[in-house]
Amino acid sequence: MSDDERDPVALGVELLAHLEHESLSVAEAIDRIETVTTNPAVQREILDTAAMRGVIDREDGLVRPRSGGSYVSFEADVVVREGEFSCERCGASLSTGHFVQFDGGELGPFGSTCIRNVLGRE
Incomplete structure (x- = not known):
C-alpha cells in the first residue's frame, strides 16, 4: 500500500x-x-x-x-529493509530502515533509535 x-x-x-x-x-x-x-x-x-x-x-x-498490552513486537511487527531511506521522524539518511506493520498500513522508515522513540521504548 x-x-x-x-x-x-x-x-x-x-x-x-x-x-x-x-x-x-x-x-x-x-x-x-x-x-x-x-x-x-x-x-x-x-x-x-x-x-x-x-x-x-x-x-x-x-x-x-487503553491497549492492555497490545504492544508492537520488534520480531513480528517491525520489518527491516536495506536501501536508501530518510527517517520519517528525524529526517536522517538511512541505509537500514525499520517499518512498523499495522493493519492500516506500514509506518516508516525509521532509524534504529527513532523506531524505539516512536513506539515508546525509550
Missing part, C-alpha cells in the same frame, strides 16, 4: 493503540502522530477518533492508551 493509499487516521489510531506508556502528554502523543501526518486537522482527528473508539482516554492534557 502506498503512502497515498493508506488512511492516516486509521494508521494514527493504530499507533496510539500500541503505545507502551501508561500516559503521555498530548504533546508527546502528537510527536508520535507526526510520523503519520503533520497536518494539524488530521492529527486532531486521530486523537478524537482514538478517544471515540475507546483506544485512548484524554484528560487533563494527558493521553492514556
